[in-house]
Amino acid sequence: MEGLGKTGPGGLLGLPAEVKVSVLSFALGNSYEDILSLAGSCKTLYETFKMNQPSILLVLLCHIAPRDLAIATAHYHATVAPWKCSKFRGVPPPPDVIDYLCKVTNFCEQYLSKQGTELRIPLREFTLPMVAHIRDIHEAIRAIAQRLAPEIVQSKSDSPDADPSPVEIANISKSLYIIDLVGLLFPKRPVHELHAFTKFWSCFAPWEAAQAEHLMQFINRTISISAGDTTAPTTFLLSSVHRFILWKGMKGLVPLICHGYYSQADQCLYGLFTNANHAFGPIRDEIWQERHHWFNTRERHVHNKYTVYFNREPVERYNADIDDGAARIWLWIIRSWATTAVQDNATFTQGHAWYTSVYNKRERTKFTSVRAIISMASNTLKCDVSVNETSAHMNLDIWHLILGQMDRSDLCNVCLTSRAWFVMAMPHLYKIIPLALGIDRTYSWDYQEDIMVRARSLSSRLLDPKNGQLRNAVHELDFGPIEWDDSGELLRDMERRLVTLIDVLPNLQRVKIRNQLTPEVFRDLVGHSKRISLHLLCEDGTRIIENDLQTVVTAAAIVNPFDESNGPNRHVLGIQKLLFACPNLTSFSLEFIGGYGGCVMSNSHFGMVQSFQFSGDETFPALEELSLSGYQPSEAEREHWQKRFRWSKLRSLTIGPRYTAGFLKIAAGFATSLRNLHVQLYTDADSRTDCPQLEHLLMAFASLESLVVKGYHLPPGPIGNHPGLKRLCLHSFEPVIGETLRPTLSIEQLHELDKNCAHLETLELDLSWDGEWPEQILKALATGFRNLRRLTLHLELGLKDVKGWRTPGAEECMQMGPILTKDSAKEVGQQFFKWRSSSSLSVLVLKTGEPLRRYPQWEPPYSVFERMNGNTMEVYKPWNTGGVPEVAIMARHGYYNW
Numbered sequence: 001m002e003g004l005g006k007t008g009p010g011g012l013l014g015l016p017a018e019v020k021v022s023v024l025s026f027a028l029g030n031s032y033e034d035i036l037s038l039a040g041s042c043k044t045l046y047e048t049f050k051m052n053q054p055s056i057l058l059v060l061l062c063h064i065a066p067r068d069l070a071i072a073t074a075h076y077h078a079t080v081a082p083w084k085c086s087k088f089r090g091v092p093p094p095p096d097v098i099d100y101l102c103k104v105t106n107f108c109e110q111y112l113s114k115q116g117t118e119l120r121i122p123l124r125e126f127t128l129p130m131v132a133h134i135r136d137i138h139e140a141i142r143a144i145a146q147r148l149a150p151e152i153v154q155s156k157s158d159s160p161d162a163d164p165s166p167v168e169i170a171n172i173s174k175s176l177y178i179i180d181l182v183g184l185l186f187p188k189r190p191v192h193e194l195h196a197f198t199k200f201w202s203c204f205a206p207w208e209a210a211q212a213e214h215l216m217q218f219i220n221r222t223i224s225i226s227a228g229d230t231t232a233p234t235t236f237l238l239s240s241v242h243r244f245i246l247w248k249g250m251k252g253l254v255p256l257i258c259h260g261y262y263s264q265a266d267q268c269l270y271g272l273f274t275n276a277n278h279a280f281g282p283i284r285d286e287i288w289q290e291r292h293h294w295f296n297t298r299e300r301h302v303h304n305k306y307t308v309y310f311n312r313e314p315v316e317r318y319n320a321d322i323d324d325g326a327a328r329i330w331l332w333i334i335r336s337w338a339t340t341a342v343q344d345n346a347t348f349t350q351g352h353a354w355y356t357s358v359y360n361k362r363e364r365t366k367f368t369s370v371r372a373i374i375s376m377a378s379n380t381l382k383c384d385v386s387v388n389e390t391s392a393h394m395n396l397d398i399w400h401l402i403l404g405q406m407d408r409s410d411l412c413n414v415c416l417t418s419r420a421w422f423v424m425a426m427p428h429l430y431k432i433i434p435l436a437l438g439i440d441r442t443y444s445w446d447y448q449e450d451i452m453v454r455a456r457s458l459s460s461r462l463l464d465p466k467n468g469q470l471r472n473a474v475h476e477l478d479f480g481p482i483e484w485d486d487s488g489e490l491l492r493d494m495e496r497r498l499v500t501l502i503d504v505l506p507n508l509q510r511v512k513i514r515n516q517l518t519p520e521v522f523r524d525l526v527g528h529s530k531r532i533s534l535h536l537l538c539e540d541g542t543r544i545i546e547n548d549l550q551t552v553v554t555a556a557a558i559v560n561p562f563d564e565s566n567g568p569n570r571h572v573l574g575i576q577k578l579l580f581a582c583p584n585l586t587s588f589s590l591e592f593i594g595g596y597g598g599c600v601m602s603n604s605h606f607g608m609v610q611s612f613q614f615s616g617d618e619t620f621p622a623l624e625e626l627s628l629s630g631y632q633p634s635e636a637e638r639e640h641w642q643k644r645f646r647w648s649k650l651r652s653l654t655i656g657p658r659y660t661a662g663f664l665k666i667a668a669g670f671a672t673s674l675r676n677l678h679v680q681l682y683t684d685a686d687s688r689t690d691c692p693q694l695e696h697l698l699m700a701f702a703s704l705e706s707l708v709v710k711g712y713h714l715p716p717g718p719i720g721n722h723p724g725l726k727r728l729c730l731h732s733f734e735p736v737i738g739e740t741l742r743p744t745l746s747i748e749q750l751h752e753l754d755k756n757c758a759h760l761e762t763l764e765l766d767l768s769w770d771g772e773w774p775e776q777i778l779k780a781l782a783t784g785f786r787n788l789r790r791l792t793l794h795l796e797l798g799l800k801d802v803k804g805w806r807t808p809g810a811e812e813c814m815q816m817g818p819i820l821t822k823d824s825a826k827e828v829g830q831q832f833f834k835w836r837s838s839s840s841l842s843v844l845v846l847k848t849g850e851p852l853r854r855y856p857q858w859e860p861p862y863s864v865f866e867r868m869n870g871n872t873m874e875v876y877k878p879w880n881t882g883g884v885p886e887v888a889i890m891a892r893h894g895y896y897n898w
Contacts (some may be wrong), residue, residue, distance in 0.1 A: 006801040020048040022256030023402060024056050027421075035128070043874075047842045050879055054124065064138055067170065070176045072134040076110035078184040079106065081135065083184065098306030104185050132419040135223060140251040142181070145173040149217065149259045158429045180250045203252045219244065219253070222260060317389065333648045430473035435459060436480055436514070459497040463504065474505045480515025480538065495521045502528060510553075514538050526551055535587075536578075541571025554587040555579065556627075561610045562595035568606035576612045585621040592630030592658060597856030614640045622649040633666060641666050652676040657713070657852055664693035671700035683733045683853045689713045689743070698722070706762075710852060713743040720756030729764035729792075733850055736799045736862050744768045747780050754784040764792040773828050782835035792845040795820055797869055802862040820848045820871050822887050829875030829885035838882060 024417055026037040026043065035056075049056065061069060078084065095862060111121070149164035149172050164172075223244075248256075248266075255261040357865040403425055406414065415425040434460065435520040461467055464472065479498055482491045495517060502508060502525070510533040511525065525534060526549055535554035554579060559571045579588060592610070611634045623646065633641060647670040655663060657680045664679070679694055693710040698704075698718035707719065713732050719725070732742050744766045746752065754760075761784060781791060823845050832844055849870020855863065872890040 002573070003300060019058055019402065020045060024052070025060065035132075039186045039446045043843070045112055047876065050876070053128065057126050057128065060131055060135055061126070064134065065170075066119065068138055068142075068173065069134065070613045071112065072138050073121060073130070074108070075120060075137055075177060075181060075184075076108065076130050077111050078181050081185075098418060109183070137251055140254045141173050142169075143254055143258050144176055144250060145169050148172060151218070159451045173880075174448060176250055183249065193269050206327075219256065222256060223262060241456055282310075282477070307791060323324070336553070349810045353567075368457075369389040410433070427473040430470050432476045432478060433458060433462065433474050434478045435477065435498065436482065456493070456497070456896065459494070459501060462501060463497070471505050472507055475509045476510045476512065477501060477505075477508065477510075478514070480513060482515050490520070491515070495797045499524055500712045502530060502532060508532060510568075510706070512533060512537055512554075516540075519544065539575065541574030541578075543574065543578065545574075545577050547581075549578075549582045552582040555582060555585060556589040558586075558591045558593055560594035561592060561608060562604075564604065564606055569610055572609045572611065573613060579621070580618050583621055586623060587625040588621075588623050589625075589627035589654075590629070590631055591627075596854070612637060616640070618644065621643045622646045623655075624649055625652040626650060626652035628660050628663055629654075629656055631660055633663050636664050642670055647671050647675050650674060652678075654678040656680040658683045659695050661691055664691070664697050668693065668697040671697065671698045672703070674701065674704060676706040677704055678706075678710065680750055682854060683711065683850065685855070689732060694718075716745065716749045716753050716756070719753065723756060724759060726752075726759055728760055728765070729762075731764060731794055732766055733852070734799055736802075740765055742768065742796065744777075747776055750777070750780045750784065751885040760785055761787055761789045762792075763788055763790070765794070767793040767795055769795045769799075773831075778828065779833055779835055782832050786839070788839070788847065790843055791841060792847060794847050797848050797866060799862040799866060802865045819871075820846055820873060822873065822889065825873045825875050825887045826885055829887065831880070832875075834882070834886060844878040846873045846875065 024035055027039075039046050042463070064072070085100065111410060120252075149169050242682055256266060257264065364894060403411065403414070406428070408429070411425050411429055415422050415429060459807065462471055477498065479494070481496060498511070502511065508530070512535040513525075514537045514540060517525070522543075527533070528551075531551055534549070535551045535556075536552055537554070537556045539555055539557035541557060541559050557575045557578070559575055561569055562571050563569055575590060579585070611632065616636060619638070647667075650671055650673060653667065653671060653674055653676070655661065656679070659681065661679075661681075677698075679691070689712060691714070694709070694712060694714065695718045698707075698714075699721055702721050703724065704722040707722065707725060708727070708729040710729065710731045710885075711733060716731055719728065719730075730745070734742055763781075765781075767777065785791075828846070829844055849866050853863065853866070874888045876888070876889060878884045878885045
């Protein structure tokens with residue numbers, strides 16, 4: 001349990017494999033859509049599913065009796081058999097009946113055996129769609145069998161109160177399977193004495209033939225009672241029931257038989273079959289094109305109206321087991337618009353309401369995730385989703401820990417998989433409440449919606465006293481940024497709501513501020529009686545500090561000390577006052593901007609202040625995290641930092657990307673309790689690639705668990721001084737001029753690193769690649785580092801060959817240097833995973849391009865080439881030994897875009 005409670009940068013990455021397998025098994029126990037949505041919600045679960053698919057499927061198959069498993073497997077293969085006769089009205093029956101019967105007989109011999117109790121395929125051939133189909137049809141038929149069994153058994157028993165035995169229920173289940181199989185293999189009005197398969201039907205399943213008649217009579221009686229019509233001729237209704245069973249199938253008949261629920265869609269479908277003239281001709285109607293509707297037009301926003309034809313073919317292709325929602329829409333359209341059908345106002349009203357609700361829900365999802373739409377439709381149509389019995393394998397405390405390690409986007413995807421997941425994930429979704437508003441200047445999806453309403457909606461929900469459970473779940477408020485609010489009305493309103501929310505949320509622990517607050521509201525938050533922890537994340541040195549800020553635990557500042565447009569700039573001293581006014585501060589970040597590039601160099605008119613000015617009495621708070629970028633302490637500060645800073649409390653230090661290496665010289669020999677060290681540098685900030693200050697710092701202690709160095713070359717010696725490292729990143733920039741080569745680790749250095757840092761789980765290195773893969777280096781990486789879970793390699797683009805100011809063409813780019821392609825990534829991935837066949841490492845990441853480049857004035861010619869060809873590809877371990885790996889091209893970051 002302690003291991004489950006620990007969180008890390010990988011989220012679910014730290015969970016034991018057996019727990020992740022249980023999570024996926026539970027999702028498969030709910031529905032096919034659940035496991036697809038859950039496996040697609042994050043890469044960790046996707047890889048776990050790929051690696052453990054047989055065991056996950058076996059968990060579900062173990063709950064099905066061997067007899068039922070055998071016949072359900074046959075049912076799946078009958079569903080997907082390509083040779084079976086089509087049930088479409090326009091398709092004629094097979095001309096050679098004897099040949100078709102031979103195919104059916106061969107099918108039964110292959111999958112069923114004579115008694116239908118022997119599994120004829122090995123377990124290794126089971127796939128996820130097959131298992132999902134088996135689970136669904138098994139549950140449907142068992143439910144129908146338990147409903148029909150009392151009437152069938154009592155009609156054949158001397159005792160009217162006799163309860164059906166398990167054996168009798170199993171026999172009825174088998175009969176229902178056979179009836180459904182006949183409906184799949186002989187879809188042209190099955191169970192009819194005048195058709196060609198009567199001989200097969202009588203010989204193979206004589207008792208099932210009688211059960212089929214009993215089933216039709218039961219459905220007939222239920223429909224008649226539900227419709228309030230018991231006077232219709234029985235023969236007429238039974239002939240319609242033939243077609244009704246054919247279309248619905250056993251799975252689609254569960255609501256009608258088990259619950260007596262004769263839905264509006266069933267009435268429409270049954271009405272089509274009972275209508276003497278139900279072969280409708282094409283129906284033409286003008287449909288208005290809504291924004292972002294799923295129908296395509298030749299040119300969006302220009303042709304707002306188009307013509308669409310509705311005919312009988314979509315209904316003929318309707319399969320209740322696959323897409324009940326689309327069929328309902330088509331049935332509603334035909335029922336409401338066909339002139340040959342009987343108009344029914346109730347049907348029209350209910351169908352229109354259902355269609356509108358589905359369409360509106362799709363609009364609200366904004367089509368950002370196809371997976372979310374599928375899950376939403378599943379939840380809309382399957383209102384009786386409940387937790388399967390497999391949930392008993394883990395208690396709710398463990399589920400709480402698992403969901404607590406997911407980020408917000410993964411939680412949203414998981415929450416949409418089923419009602420059970422929704423209930424469990426809701427407290428985690430409401431644990432952190434964002435109160436922000438940022439509008440894209442170019443386009444807004446809800447361009448007609450009132451901005452104020454959208455900004456207030458979430459806070460209004462929490463301010464409503466009826467939502468007490470939601471209030472209890474909130475632990476954190478994330479306020480801001482509030483953009484595009486020229487009048488200030490929205491900010492003032494949201495500030496009032498923020499203060500009120502702090503009063504009414506009983507379990508609130510922290511508030512993050514990403515927007516400049518008015519002085520009155522800031523004083524209210526600091527002096528609030530609840531003593532809520534405050535995180536100030538948008539400081540710029542202009543805030544007036546009057547008293548100590550006891551509740552502030554985090555401060556992040558971005559300061560431009562070069563800006564004198566409003567007179568003397570003393571913002572750095574304002575940040576200094578903020579720093580020492582927060583005695584309980586645990587995290588501090590300071591970043592300098594401005595003063596870089598341009599055609600004209602400006603001089604300071606008021607005396608520039610770029611560092612703190614200590615009086616000698618200041619004592620630093622007990623910081624655990626410190627981040628500095630561009631801050632250069634003066635020599636007068638050095639002694640004060642070394643003597644007054646509480647180095648024993650510092651656990652994380654981040655330096656850069658603006659040049660800040662001078663602070664490493666101050667920290668060397670003092671910062672000896674660090675767990676995380678992150679040092680990065682812009683490509684132009686320092687001409688030297690070595691950093692002796694960093695080497696001295698690393699040699700002074702041995703407690704690091706994470707080390708990231710970007711922009712400097714660091715030899716393996718200082719790294720080996722930290723044997724407990726779990727994450728290591730060594731990345732130097734690709735040179736663009738001269739004969740300088742990017743330094744990389746040799747085979748000997750890799751072996752030394754593997755020996756000294758045996759606990760590495762994440763490794764990121766540069767790889768020298770000049771048209772050919774360095775086989776020996778790759779083999780050393782693949783055969784070493786046994787605890788590695790993720791390996792990232794940076795490749796060169798050949799920027800030295802880009803000359804001139806003209807943007808190179810595609811053919812010229814291919815000749816200038818190697819470019820990472822999907823084929824090359826697949827090639828190296830196949831060889832890499834062949835060397836590393838059995839390991840927890842399941843993904844290889846390949847990168848080209850550099851995000852830490854900046855240019856003082858004009859961009860050089862290679863910058864365009866780098867943006868066009870910079871890529872990140874993830875190569876996944878093949879499922880089978882010797883297989884071809886999958887390659888995913890990741891979304892490009894902002895620095896790759898124009």
